[in-house]
Each structure stands twice: as C-alpha cells, then as structure tokens.
Amino acid sequence: MPHSTLPHAPHYVPAPGAKEDLDYADLAVIDLAKASTPAGRTELASEVKAALLEHGFFYVINHGYSQTQTERMFDIADVPFSGVPEEEKQVYAGTMKQTGSYQGYKLRQYWHIDAGVFDQLEHYNVNRDITKRAHPEALRPFLPEIKEFARHNHYDILHPILRLIALSLELPEDALVDIHRYDAVGETYGRSLNIPITVLSSAHYRPRNRYLPVRFMKYYPRSEEEEQKTGNVWLKGHTDFGSITILWSQPVAALQIQTRDGNWRWIRHVENALVVNAGDALDFLTGSFYKGTIHRVVQPPLSQQAYTRLGLFYFVMPDDAVKLIPLSESPVLQRAGIHRRCADADAPTMEEWRRARTSAYGQSELKKTAEEGVEEEVINGVVVRHYN
Numbered sequence: 001m002p003h004s005t006l007p008h009a010p011h012y013v014p015a016p017g018a019k020e021d022l023d024y025a026d027l028a029v030i031d032l033a034k035a036s037t038p039a040g041r042t043e044l045a046s047e048v049k050a051a052l053l054e055h056g057f058f059y060v061i062n063h064g065y066s067q068t069q070t071e072r073m074f075d076i077a078d079v080p081f082s083g084v085p086e087e088e089k090q091v092y093a094g095t096m097k098q099t100g101s102y103q104g105y106k107l108r109q110y111w112h113i114d115a116g117v118f119d120q121l122e123h124y125n126v127n128r129d130i131t132k133r134a135h136p137e138a139l140r141p142f143l144p145e146i147k148e149f150a151r152h153n154h155y156d157i158l159h160p161i162l163r164l165i166a167l168s169l170e171l172p173e174d175a176l177v178d179i180h181r182y183d184a185v186g187e188t189y190g191r192s193l194n195i196p197i198t199v200l201s202s203a204h205y206r207p208r209n210r211y212l213p214v215r216f217m218k219y220y221p222r223s224e225e226e227e228q229k230t231g232n233v234w235l236k237g238h239t240d241f242g243s244i245t246i247l248w249s250q251p252v253a254a255l256q257i258q259t260r261d262g263n264w265r266w267i268r269h270v271e272n273a274l275v276v277n278a279g280d281a282l283d284f285l286t287g288s289f290y291k292g293t294i295h296r297v298v299q300p301p302l303s304q305q306a307y308t309r310l311g312l313f314y315f316v317m318p319d320d321a322v323k324l325i326p327l328s329e330s331p332v333l334q335r336a337g338i339h340r341r342c343a344d345a346d347a348p349t350m351e352e353w354r355r356a357r358t359s360a361y362g363q364s365e366l367k368k369t370a371e372e373g374v375e376e377e378v379i380n381g382v383v384v385r386h387y388n
C-alpha cells in the first residue's frame with residue numbers, strides 16, 4: 001500500500017533515551033537476516049540456546065520492519081489511548097476475571113499491585129474478529145495494518161524464531177511451528193512429531209480464542225504516594241503465560257529481568273529491535289530446560305519520569321488444544337534431564353493455562369512465602385510465583 005493512501009494517525013513522540021547510567025543486562029543479539037540459510041540457522045540456533053539458558057531474553061534485529069514502519073505501528077498503538085473518549089473505552093472493556101480472556105481494554109486500576117495500590121496502565125488487546133463493532137471507532141481505519149502487523153509477527157518473526165528453538169533442541173525444524181498456527185480453524189496437527197497435544201477432529205474443533213495476540217500498552221506516571229507504597233514497582237515480577245513474548249523495543253527504561261543469580265537488571269532500548277523472552281509454555285514444553293524468565297516493570301529513571309511509556313507486543317501462545325507437557329523426543333532434553341512442574345496426566349492445555357492465569361492475574365489472593373518479596377498462588381495444581 002503506498003504511504004499516501006494510509007489513514008492519518010497522530011504521531012506519538014516517544015520519550016528521549018534515558019540519560020542515567022543504568023545496570024543493564026547484557027543480552028545476545030540474534031540477527032534474523034542470517035536465518036535464510038541452513039548454515040545461518042545452525043549458527044543462530046546455538047546463539048538462541050545460549051541466550052535462553054543464560055537470561056531467557058534476547059534481542060532480534062533485521063526482523064523485516066523498517067524504522068519508519070515500526071514508528072507507524074507505535075503511532076497506531078497510541079490510538080486506543082489518546083484517540084478514544086473515556087466513555088467509549090468503557091464500552092470495549094475486557095472481562096478478564098470472568099472469562100479468563102483478554103479482549104479490548106484492560107483499563108487503569110484493574111490490577112492490585114501492592115499495599116492497596118492499583119495499576120496505572122492501560123492495554124488494548126486486538127481480536128481476530130475485525131467486524132466493525134468489535135473495536136472503538138478511532139481504531140477501525142487501522143485494522144488492515146494491525147492485521148498485517150500480526151501476520152508479520154507470526155510468519156516472519158515468530159516462526160523463524162520457533163525454528164531456531166526447535167533446532168536448538170535437536171527437533172525437526174517445524175516441531176514448534178506446527179503447534180503455533182496462525183489460523184487455527186479445524187485441521188489436525190502435530191504431524192512431524194509425536195507432539196503431546198490433544199488432537200481434536202477437524203469436524204468438531206473450532207478455536208475458541210478469537211483474539212490476535214497483539215497488545216498495545218500505555219503506562220502513565222504515578223503519584224509519589226503510589227511510588228512509595230509499592231517501592232516503585234509498576235508491574236510485579238512475573239513470567240509470561242505463553243511460549244515467547246515479542247516486545248517491540250521502546251525508549252523508556254523500566255523493564256527489568258531477574259537474572260539467574262537473583263539480581264534485577266535493566267533492559268536497554270535498542271532502536272528498531274525486538275526484545276524476545278521465554279514464558280511458561282516454553283518452560284512446560286522443555287521440562288524447564290528453557291525457563292520462563294521473571295521480569296517486572298518499575299518507575300523509569302529521573303530523566304524519563306515525566307513521559308508516558310507506550311508498548312507494542314505480540315504475546316505468543318501454542319494453540320489452545322496443546323497439552324503443556326515436555327517434548328520428550330528432544331535428544332537435548334533427554335540428555336539434560338526433564339523436570340516436570342506437574343505430572344503429564346495433570347498438565348493443563350494451553351487454553352486452560354491461559355484462562356486460569358489471565359483470570360487470576362492481579363485479582364487473586366496471593367500468599368506470602370518464606371522468601372522476602374515473593375508471593376505465590378496455585379493455578380491448575382502448579383505453583384506460580386510473583387516477585388516484588
């Protein structure tokens with residue numbers, strides 16, 4: 001589509017880079033341009049393996065979107081927040097607790113953070129059903145571009161990364177691609193491997209998850225009182241629910257990972273790069289060989305505290321019917337030893353895990369543990385921890 005035909009979106013001006021010298025994590029950079037040849041993929045697979053083992057976070061460059069295309073997506077990402085009246089936002093509010101599913105807005109003050117303080121961030125989750133009434137009016141002109149963005153994330157970024165992860169486990173290249181389909185409408189799958197999934201007949205299987213995993217997210221500066229009561233934590237330490245999360249790097253420093261030695265380190269912004277991290281589903285599928293990485297969001301450093309922070313994400317999950325048990329065919333996992341978080345017979349499907357985690361998040365009662373700042377809850381028989 002030539003640029004002149006695109007609908008106008010006000011330009012979102014991001015904050016300038018952080019001036020402070022922060023304690024940044026040293027993450028590997030995966031150059032996706034090298035993934036076009038078998039030799040390149042072999043090389044990248046070992047880099048991805050090292051990165052997933054060390055931090056569970058890495059950068060991806062050469063992902064196929066130019067700086068201009070990425071900026072345009074950030075402009076669109078701001079529309080649900082700056083371009084939609086508050087009353088209309090209420091109409092499209094999601095019902096996460098009731099349905100265990102993200103759709104539409106998560107409005108501000110929905111999650112309990114700590115000490116009676118609720119969050120100051122909004123997100124807007126896009127669903128696949130792009131019939132007109134499903135989205136606020138201001139967003140409708142951009143639906144074709146959002147759909148194309150989702151398609152690009154799925155086929156041109158996610159699938160190449162999943163091939164590298166499969167190779168790193170010495171599995172057939174498409175082993176993970178096969179359980180992360182874009183359009184899940186009725187077909188059986190898992191053909192290249194004896195993949196541990198619940199195969200439902202195509203006649204009966206209709207995907208219940210109608211939502212594209214695209215998320216726009218905007219954090220607003222908080223009051224001094226809120227900062228104090230929460231120890232500057234904006235979003236508690238957690239692991240993501242899915243297999244991987246693709247975060248489009250943005251300049252406001254606030255995201256931190258908990259390194260394997262227990263320290264919090266900042267994630268540095270890299271212009272037009274992606275920040276990719278492993279979540280619960282990858283942890284289940286690899287018998288904790290690739291662990292979901294704990295991360296949190298805190299108040300930005302002084303030089304960026306006056307700005308909003310706009311995020312753009314693709315939250316990836318295996319198909320709903322996939323049972324989250326280890327890919328025990330992997331010679332790498334066999335050699336490393338497989339650590340199950342629960343017995344295979346009790347393992348949740350992705351749909352069960354997604355719904356249970358979504359409805360509990362920020363709403364459930366958490367129990368303190370013996371460890372300072374660590375709380376936990378039990379979801380589907382599996383212990384889930386939260387870190388302050």
Ligand SMILES: O=C(O)CCC(=O)C(=O)O
Binds near residue numbers: 235295
């Ligand atoms: O805003 C960020 O940088 C991370 C947000 C996050 O961890 C999440 O939404 O799961």
Ligand SMILES: [Fe+2]
Binds near residue numbers: 238239240295
């Ligand atoms: Fe997260």
